[in-house]
Amino acid sequence: MTTMRKMIVLSSCLFLSACATKGNDNEIVIQGSDTEVQLVSALVEAFSTLHPEAHMSVAGGGSAVGIAALINGETDIANSSRQMKAEEIAIAKEKGKNPQEYILARDGLSVIVHPSNTVTTLTLAQVGEIYAGKITNWKEVGGTDGPIVLYGRQSTSGTFGFFRDTVVQADYAASMRQMEGTEAVVDGVTADTQGIGYAGIGYVADQDGNPRGDVTILTIASTEGAEAISPLNQEAVMTGKYPIFRRIYQYLPDLPAKDSLIAELLAFESSEEGLTIVQNQGFYPLTVEDAAINTAILDSLR
Amino acid sequence: MPSDALFTGHRAYRTERMMDKVMRYVFSIVAASTVILLIGIFAFLLQNGIGMFQKVHPFAFFFGTNWNPNALAGAAWGMLPLAVSTLLVAVGALTFAIPFGLSLAIYLAYLAPKRTREILKPVIEMIAGIPSVVLGLIGLLFLSPLVARSFHLSNGLSALTASLLVGITVVPTIASLCEDALSSVPGRLREASLALGATEWTTIRRVLLPSAASGILAATMLGLGRAIGETMVVLMVAGNSLAMPNGFLDPVRPMTATIAIEIREVVMGDLHWKALFAVGLTLFVMSFLLNTVTDFFLYKKKNT
Numbered sequence: 001m002t003t004m005r006k007m008i009v010l011s012s013c014l015f016l017s018a019c020a021t022k023g024n025d026n027e028i029v030i031q032g033s034d035t036e037v038q039l040v041s042a043l044v045e046a047f048s049t050l051h052p053e054a055h056m057s058v059a060g061g062g063s064a065v066g067i068a069a070l071i072n073g074e075t076d077i078a079n080s081s082r083q084m085k086a087e088e089i090a091i092a093k094e095k096g097k098n099p100q101e102y103i104l105a106r107d108g109l110s111v112i113v114h115p116s117n118t119v120t121t122l123t124l125a126q127v128g129e130i131y132a133g134k135i136t137n138w139k140e141v142g143g144t145d146g147p148i149v150l151y152g153r154q155s156t157s158g159t160f161g162f163f164r165d166t167v168v169q170a171d172y173a174a175s176m177r178q179m180e181g182t183e184a185v186v187d188g189v190t191a192d193t194q195g196i197g198y199a200g201i202g203y204v205a206d207q208d209g210n211p212r213g214d215v216t217i218l219t220i221a222s223t224e225g226a227e228a229i230s231p232l233n234q235e236a237v238m239t240g241k242y243p244i245f246r247r248i249y250q251y252l253p254d255l256p257a258k259d260s261l262i263a264e265l266l267a268f269e270s271s272e273e274g275l276t277i278v279q280n281q282g283f284y285p286l287t288v289e290d291a292a293i294n295t296a297i298l299d300s301l302r
Numbered sequence: 303m304p305s306d307a308l309f310t311g312h313r314a315y316r317t318e319r320m321m322d323k324v325m326r327y328v329f330s331i332v333a334a335s336t337v338i339l340l341i342g343i344f345a346f347l348l349q350n351g352i353g354m355f356q357k358v359h360p361f362a363f364f365f366g367t368n369w370n371p372n373a374l375a376g377a378a379w380g381m382l383p384l385a386v387s388t389l390l391v392a393v394g395a396l397t398f399a400i401p402f403g404l405s406l407a408i409y410l411a412y413l414a415p416k417r418t419r420e421i422l423k424p425v426i427e428m429i430a431g432i433p434s435v436v437l438g439l440i441g442l443l444f445l446s447p448l449v450a451r452s453f454h455l456s457n458g459l460s461a462l463t464a465s466l467l468v469g470i471t472v473v474p475t476i477a478s479l480c481e482d483a484l485s486s487v488p489g490r491l492r493e494a495s496l497a498l499g500a501t502e503w504t505t506i507r508r509v510l511l512p513s514a515a516s517g518i519l520a521a522t523m524l525g526l527g528r529a530i531g532e533t534m535v536v537l538m539v540a541g542n543s544l545a546m547p548n549g550f551l552d553p554v555r556p557m558t559a560t561i562a563i564e565i566r567e568v569v570m571g572d573l574h575w576k577a578l579f580a581v582g583l584t585l586f587v588m589s590f591l592l593n594t595v596t597d598f599f600l601y602k603k604k605n606t
Contacts, residue, residue: 068566071569091569154542155371155564160372170374171373177459177541177553178544178555180537188457192456
């Protein structure tokens, strides 16, 4: 009997490693966005106290890594801090998947500089031109004379894609240092008097919204002459007055089966308890419109 | 009974002859499998990478100066900045590693007392055993700030920092191969030179080094191959910028680091996937050529 059981465990292990998505119902593999790793780990941790039978793993690597894994059939949930591209969805459909989008939270993206930098505010357009390599000296934006050193993420990162598409609206300057993670971006800026970087709020402020002292979080004006707003202003991020905000997502290869563990997990994430965790991790809860977009997937759970 | 004893003896003898044959086959199969392995790896790279050149002209791929697989207006597949980064780091590494490794080899081969040599050789081998990720950490936490301060850079993650650390990984290769080359120079050459009144330094410079030249060149080539293939260190400390580098103080992203970073985001079989395999294929061909040249020099040495 025990040998039999061992054989079953062993063979299911082999089977799982061969194709993670088709694994048994208690196994959930989550992969993707570095921005979301800590948040999702916290959610999963709380969830597994309610479902001790669940075996879940959360890994980072970047949104593109998660989406590639989703398409390649290597993950049950792909965390992504950007929306899936049309061509990615097309490829997924080609491979027999039917990607489902779940909005996890809202995130304000902060633009940071070294504390010694005299620049404390920029317009959205200026940030874009700096990252596109059109503005290369701090004196062009009211700072002291000196080259601007760009810090950003790698192309595996959803933040890389989101920031480029919505703020830069052009390709990044090739001179941008592409850092391995958001923490590396922040570390780079703390050490570099000429540096500028971008990072999720969770990386530059603690749970109560107090900024860390070794970087300056710039205030951003949507247009020239408009009021410059700090991403630490939760209200402004939620209403979209702070211009660099985004939704962060989880993608599923298909609609989850009713009462499946993944369905339970999503239900938990959108529950009161889940939302508290979202806020404690430095993200902002969904607006009413965001929640409405989630309905399709949540309806399928009922 | 004696006849029986003879019989068993005979049987044992026959079994051993059989074993001889079997083992001969086993060993030749193992030997052949290494060749198959090499050809297999090459075929694998070729199969996955060759598709790239059907979509992108090889000239544009090798000499384009813009590598941006995720560009807004269509991907750009110019590998040149990556190749220049690779060469910059490798040449920089050799600039440190050759004088260092060769001096070490000269000391070991001619000058060191026996006791010192017995301590020094394992030490050099241990340097070769340092995991490159550890060197990367040292680079991040210690060397890069030092480079930044010394050259007044705002950030020390650069080709120079990577060169210094890759140089460390290459020193053992160069030192031990150079020592082999120097030791194999016949002792009578040295004795004759000294007997003619030449000083030790003149003997080393004018007699021993020229005699070992082909071996030293081979060591350099192998060191170069090692430096080109190094991945972890450059991933961590080279600065990861895709701009065409202007010098050693610029951040760079060598070919190996590019593959390591981008392979995680590609969808199997798409153009980006093929592009990365094409970069891998280029690396393979580069190191294959280097090894061939090395063998040529070593062969030449044996025949002189």
